[in-house]
Amino acid sequence: MIGRLVVVGVGLIGGSFAAALRRAGAVAEVVGLGRSRAALGRAQELGLIDAAYDDAAQALRGADLVMLAMPVGATRAALERIAPHLGPATIVTDAGSTKSDVVAAARAALGAAFPRFVPGHPIAGAEKSGADAAFAELFQGRKTVLTPVAETSPDAAREVRAAWVACGADVREMPAEAHDAIFAAVSHLPHLLAYALVHEVASRPEAGTLFEYAASGFRDFTRIASSHPEMWRDVCVANRAALSRELARYRAALDAMQRLVDAGDGPALEAVFRDAREARDRWIAGRQ
Amino acid sequence: MIGRLVVVGVGLIGGSFAAALRRAGAVAEVVGLGRSRAALGRAQELGLIDAAYDDAAQALRGADLVMLAMPVGATRAALERIAPHLGPATIVTDAGSTKSDVVAAARAALGAAFPRFVPGHPIAGAEKSGADAAFAELFQGRKTVLTPVAETSPDAAREVRAAWVACGADVREMPAEAHDAIFAAVSHLPHLLAYALVHEVASRPEAGTLFEYAASGFRDFTRIASSHPEMWRDVCVANRAALSRELARYRAALDAMQRLVDAGDGPALEAVFRDAREARDRWIAGRQ
Numbered sequence: 256m257i258g259r260l261v262v263v264g265v266g267l268i269g270g271s272f273a274a275a276l277r278r279a280g281a282v283a284e285v286v287g288l289g290r291s292r293a294a295l296g297r298a299q300e301l302g303l304i305d306a307a308y309d310d311a312a313q314a315l316r317g318a319d320l321v322m323l324a325m326p327v328g329a330t331r332a333a334l335e336r337i338a339p340h341l342g343p344a345t346i347v348t349d350a351g352s353t354k355s356d357v358v359a360a361a362r363a364a365l366g367a368a369f370p371r372f373v374p375g376h377p378i379a380g381a382e383k384s385g386a387d388a389a390f391a392e393l394f395q396g397r398k399t400v401l402t403p404v405a406e407t408s409p410d411a412a413r414e415v416r417a418a419w420v421a422c423g424a425d426v427r428e429m430p431a432e433a434h435d436a437i438f439a440a441v442s443h444l445p446h447l448l449a450y451a452l453v454h455e456v457a458s459r460p461e462a463g464t465l466f467e468y469a470a471s472g473f474r475d476f477t478r479i480a481s482s483h484p485e486m487w488r489d490v491c492v493a494n495r496a497a498l499s500r501e502l503a504r505y506r507a508a509l510d511a512m513q514r515l516v517d518a519g520d521g522p523a524l525e526a527v528f529r530d531a532r533e534a535r536d537r538w539i540a541g542r543q
Numbered sequence: 544m545i546g547r548l549v550v551v552g553v554g555l556i557g558g559s560f561a562a563a564l565r566r567a568g569a570v571a572e573v574v575g576l577g578r579s580r581a582a583l584g585r586a587q588e589l590g591l592i593d594a595a596y597d598d599a600a601q602a603l604r605g606a607d608l609v610m611l612a613m614p615v616g617a618t619r620a621a622l623e624r625i626a627p628h629l630g631p632a633t634i635v636t637d638a639g640s641t642k643s644d645v646v647a648a649a650r651a652a653l654g655a656a657f658p659r660f661v662p663g664h665p666i667a668g669a670e671k672s673g674a675d676a677a678f679a680e681l682f683q684g685r686k687t688v689l690t691p692v693a694e695t696s697p698d699a700a701r702e703v704r705a706a707w708v709a710c711g712a713d714v715r716e717m718p719a720e721a722h723d724a725i726f727a728a729v730s731h732l733p734h735l736l737a738y739a740l741v742h743e744v745a746s747r748p749e750a751g752t753l754f755e756y757a758a759s760g761f762r763d764f765t766r767i768a769s770s771h772p773e774m775w776r777d778v779c780v781a782n783r784a785a786l787s788r789e790l791a792r793y794r795a796a797l798d799a800m801q802r803l804v805d806a807g808d809g810p811a812l813e814a815v816f817r818d819a820r821e822a823r824d825r826w827i828a829g830r831q
Contacts, residue, residue, distance in 0.1 A: 378758050440744060441757040445764040447800055448736060450819040455796045456728060457822035466826045469729040470666050475763045476733040480823050484816035492809045499804050508743045509794050512735055516787050521780045528772035531738040534745035535768050538754045
């Protein structure tokens with residue numbers, strides 16, 4: 256049982272984490288910490304938090320667990336803000352989409368408290384953001400990846416794992432670098448590609464006509480281009496090394512596709528399409 | 544009222560066209576023409592067609608309208624097969640995803656009957672294909688684009704338009720070249736990009752791990768990579784001039800994205816993402 260949970264960033268992820276723990280009876284008190292009275296007031300109105308603080312010392316008094324749920328670019332500043340006020344047993348975790356950079360920031364900002372920092376990433380997002388989008392079932396059956404390092408306290412990792420299990424998540428562990436490489440390929444790159452396509456189409460004089468004839472294929476392909484721009488800016492900057500490698504690989508794949516298209520090489524195109532469909536269909540079947 | 548409708552290719556599109564016309568009371572008799580007894584037998588079992596023929600002369604006897612619904616690469620051969628048996632008033636249309644190549648094929652294959660050929664493209668697809676996927680509501684509220692040429696008989700175009708209206712479609716007209724340029728951008732390119740991404744991921748030694756962590760963003764982004772490989776091979780070959788231009792533009796856009804990622808240029812990435820999200824959100828709002 257978590258006595259006091261402090262959520263920094265009571266949006267979709269932070270708010271849903273609080274709601275899920277509360278629904279599971281796994282937390283006694285949830286407080287929000289932040290500078291926007293309006294956002295915290297709304298979270299309180301929605302019943303996601305019991306109290307709202309803009310003072311870190313007050314919020315962190317007697318805290319068992321602190322959840323940092325914000326664009327990864329803001330994580331370093333948040334860690335620095337809470338660091339001086341952490342109790343000797345307070346555990347800190349985060350929900351950032353990238354992990355190597357967050358680990359580095361925590362190592363620098365938390366000092367002696369670093370072993371009680373457990374880096375995490377729930378694989379549950381949505382184009383929607385903000386406290387109003389939060390709901391207790393968001394993590395049900397979804398993976399949460401924890402990336403503890405050598406110094407991480409096993410007790411702290413166990414507590415954070417238990418919290419995610421209480422939220423209904425399927426908890427996995429791996430090194431931060433492995434996490435960042437995997438998500439660069441299956442999440443960060445597709446977001447970048449979708450944003451780039453919509454931006455390219457929207458920037459043309461005939462954009463109106465193009466959008467008029469765009470159908471459900473375009474809609475689904477670009478769904479993730481309705482994601483939060485600041486969050487994805489931070490992801491792309493924080494994970495730029497791995498993302499750069501993925502983008503370069505994909506550009507090479509498109510160079511090859513361009514050659515096939517220009518040559519009108521039907522059999523080679525069909526082989527690529529067939530292989531892709533089979534791989535995707537196997538994946539979809541395995542998910543169900 | 545269409546007396547006899549001949550559907551060549553009783554799959555998702557051809558079968559749904561027949562079902563929609565029948566539901567609207569706009570057709571008296573639907574016959575299927577093809578070489579696969581099994582496929583036609585299934586279509587007959589499903590009530591999509593009243594009779595099945597493998598002989599073009601028999602199928603076309605007294606036909607008012609012929610619908611060619613097949614991968615565009617097979618259209619030329621189908622046109623050549625039906626050409627000798629067309630009655631003096633029989634109208635021919637198609638449902639191919641590309642139009643310039645189909646117009647050229649019809650001009651070459653139909654000779655004196657070419658003015659009664661009305662090129663068409665219903666903007667309604669699905670990853671599913673085959674007669675079992677067909678349903679009468681498929682075209683309801685969806686656009687169908689007709690691309691008649693100077694020689695096309697206005698009466699024939701009117702008949703085909705009326706058939707699509709009876710199916711519930713929102714019928715538009717434009718030149719074949721405009722059609723092909725638009726769909727290269729908003730349909731053919733996204734399909735190619737989705738296929739290429741899944742193929743690239745699936746070809747790696749660590750593909751299993753990558754797919755294990757792929758989530759709903761990847762699922763939706765790649766939905767169209769579960770589309771019919773032969774159909775999309777034909778589209779890419781038939782429309783390779785326009786698709787090649789689109790792919791080149793997109794590759795240039797990705798070159799620019801690579802520079803921004805490598806430079807860690809957060810503000811510039813955010814500007815692209817914000818612009819894309821706004822454009823997409825406006826488009827989605829306008830669709831509803």
